[in-house]
Amino acid sequence: MSVLPFKYSKIYGLFMINLRSTGNEPLQCLLIDDDVDDQEIFFMALQEYNASILCHFAGDGVIALDKFSDNSFLPNCIFIDINMPRMNGVECLEEIKKIERLRCIPICMMSTSVDPNMVAQTKALGAADFIVKPPSISILTELLRQFIVLNVPLA
Amino acid sequence: MNDDKAVRFSSSLVILNQEARDLIARKNWKDSPLGDIKTWSGHLNFSVSLCLNATQPVALWWSSELVIFYNEAFRDLFCVDHPRLFGSKGEQIGSKFWDVLSPSLKSVLKNGKATVAQQITHENAGIPKEHSFVFHNTPVFEDGGKVGGVFTAVLENTKAIFSQKMLQKIEEDEARLKILIEQNEELKKSEDRYVRMTEEILDYAIILLDKDGSILNWNRGAEKIKGYSESEIIGKNFSIFYLDEDRQNGLPVELISRAKQEGRAMHEGWRKRKDGSKFWGSIVITALHDEKNNVIGFTKVTRDLTERKIAEDKMRQHALELEVKNKQLEQFAYIASHDLQEPLRKIQTFVQVLEMKLNDPEARKKYFERINSSAKRMSALIQSVLNYSRISQHGELFTTIDLNAILENAISDYELVISEKDAIIQRDNLPTIKGIPLQMSQLFSNLLSNSLKFSKGQPVVKISSSQVTGKEIVRLFPSVDTAQPYVKIVFADNGIGFDQRYADKIFTIFQRLHSRDEYAGTGIGLALCKRIVDNHFGYIAAKGEAGKGSTFTIYLPLE
Incomplete structure (x- = not known):
């Protein structure tokens, strides 16, 4: 493996990674996380699983909702970190679920630690799963793979 | 007695009364057990004369067949089958009258001794139903000592019997009356006891209400609990004890109607005494019914459970x-x-x-x-967490602190940053308060560093101070002691500020409004400030406008 072929910007914009184009519409996902390190770790793990997946990033819930104000933006799955400034992951989940056209998109919550109440709360609010951020990229790759296989209808 | 018309049947049979004379004369005595009138003995003649001439009711029974003679007075009393019975055999009377009398008569015939027989009732028109007569039967002896007949004198003893009966009745009535009096006294005693018991109970207000809820009686407990004397409360409606809002919501009416429907209503809540003070009452209202099951009133028992x-x-x-x-x-x-x-x-x-x-x-x-x-x-976080948890330790001594000295220390700690950023610090004279010096230093240091950190361009930090009363800030902090004076210290800056909607979140531990690569920090600083202010029984508030600056206001109690 070589150094990752992208640079991080303070403006959490859109990174289009399409190294292994399949010819079909590529799968798109959105990660909402304020932590730049975690964005990078997430990206590395996703690449390990499937390099053709398009990955969008939003620095927090407010930025994510701003992105969704564009009606054409429709990722296949969304990952939301719990602990974020301004709007936390739970509030962000609630806001996204209020948007009719996004209601069917599978959402996976992510956090460093796990609180059973939080898992129950987010599932009740419509989250499909909850991933505890592991201390290893390979484990995260496996967790992401499982989530996508189980929840995202492949195009 | 010396009647001219008296007929002399024989020397000894002399009858004064015309009717009786006719009776004797017409009767065919030859076929009777007595035989021809001319053969009658002197004793018989004498006795018949005596009988028929008497004015009081008398009768004569002659021979073993008890042939009867009676006079007018006797006839009137006993309604005998006249004139058939006159001179016929006694057994021909054939009534209860005979049944009662005959054993007595026969006894006289047999033993030659006078007897007394009583016939209590006698039914005859014009004579009161309840009559009593005594028959005194006396033997009439013939020559040689043989009993020839029986002479019966009738005495009425109705009055005696009646008065005896009356007496008996009076005695019975008296006895009954006595029992009644005794029972009444017992009842009165028990009622007295009950009333006294009710009156003396101090821990419960026991009240009798009429069916509309008006107060009919009052005990000492009610006076003690509710503060009204008996004279000022009797006749008032019991809703007087309820708070205005409960009255407006119809609680007293609701309780009465529930007691009416279900027999009983229970409730716990705040009630009002005469002096307006409140007590926590536990009440039970029980409906009282008459024998037709109509509700006639209620008992209300209230306990002060304040x-x-x-x-x-x-x-x-x-x-x-x-x-x-x-x-x-x-x-x-x-x-x-x-x-x-x-x-x-x-x-x-x-x-x-x-x-x-x-x-x-x-x-x-x-x-x-x-x-x-x-x-x-990680190291910084561990240090912050340690600082934060130390702040919560109680038992630290409050000493007199000059806040000017505390602020000066904080400024000198940040001298380097201040000169680097060319910051301007404007400050008022600050008062002296009671507090924990180390915590006050930390508070001022954190607020100052916050203003310097989230700055843009040249930082201007204004620290001002004024005095307010609790009353003035009670709208911001409802739990404030309104009588307490506070010093209000404001840290205002011209930095990046924040959106006012995050003002509440800002003091939450680990809550950050910015991502870490924009502004470093652990998310503990302002949570620590809040904790220190809490420890000093003060209040802290944040006000911000994105891009314009932030204002942190702390209120600390003054002595």
Whole structure:
């Protein structure tokens, strides 16, 4: 493996990674996380699983909702970190679920630690799963793979 | 007696009365047991004369066949079958009268001794039903000592019997009356006891209400609990004890109607005494019914449970506080472990990545830097958590603190940053308060560093001070002691500010409004400020406008 072929910007914009184009519409996902390190770790793990997946990033819930104000933006799955400034992951989940056209998109919550109440709360609010951020990229790759296989209808 | 018309049947049979004379004359005596009248003995003639001439009721029974002679008075009394029976055999009377009388008559005939027979009732028109007669039967002896017949004199003893009966009745009535009096006294005694018991009970207000809820009686307990004397409360409606809002909501009416329908209504709530003070009353209203099951009123028993209520409320409050504290602690532990785990997890991950890229110098540099910064961050976090948990320790001594000295110390701590950023610090003269010096230093230091950190361009920090009363800030902080004077200290800056909607979140531990790569920090600083102000029984508030600046206001109690 070589150094990752992208640079991080303070403006959490859109990174289009399409190294292994399949010819079909590529799968798109959105990660909402304020932590730049975690964005990078997430990206590395996703690449390990499937390099053709398009990955969008939003620095927090407010930025994510701003992105969704564009009606054409429709990722296949969304990952939301719990602990974020301004709007936390739970509030962000609630806001996204209020948007009719996004209601069917599978959402996976992510956090460093796990609180059973939080898992129950987010599932009740419509989250499909909850991933505890592991201390290893390979484990995260496996967790992401499982989530996508189980929840995202492949195009 | 010396009647001219008297007929002399023989020398000894002399009858004065015409009718009786005719009776004797017409009767065919030859076929009777007595035989021809001319053959009658002197004793018989004498006796018949005596009988028929008497004015009081008398009768004569002659021979073993008891042939009857009676006079007018006797006939009138006993309604005999006249004139058939006159001179016929006694047995021909054939009535109850005969049944009662004949044994007595026969006894006289046999023994020659006078007897007394009583016939209590006698039915005859014009004679009262309840009559009593005594028959005194006396033997009439013939020559030679043989009993020839029986002379019966009738005495009425109705009055005697009646008065005896009356007496008996009076005696019975008296006895009954006595029992009644005794029972009444017993009842009165028990009622007295009951009334006294009710009156003397101090712990319960026991009240009798009419069917509309008006007060009919009042005991000492009611006076003690509700404060009204008996004279001022009788006749008033019981809703007088209820709070205005309960009255407006119809609670008293509702309780009465529930008692009417269900027989009983129970309620607990605040009630009002005469002096307007409140007590926590536990009440039971019970409907009273007449024999037709109509509700005629209610009893109302009230207990003053204020002390219990206060104790319960206090306990509930303590439990609630404990629960809140536990929750805070749990949250603190969760968030602390979360925030501590995060840099650790990154170190692990980056070490793993680095292992695979050890030959790439660029990657090596990058990931070692990342690992290093995560470790530093972890160290800072541990220090902050330690600071924060230390603040919560109680038992620290409050001493007199000159806040001017505290502020000066804080300014000198940040001298380097102030000169680097060319910051302007404007300050008022600050008062002296009672507080924990170390915590006050930390508070001022944190607020000052916050203003310097979230700055843009040249920082201008204004620290002003004024005095307010609790009354003036009670709208901001409902739990404030309105009588307490406070010093209001304002830290205002011209920095990046924040959106006012995050003003409440800003003091939450580990809550950040900016991502870490914009502004470094642990998310503990302002939570620590809040904790210090709480420890000093003060209040803290934040006001911000994005891009314009932030204002932190603290209120600390003055002596």
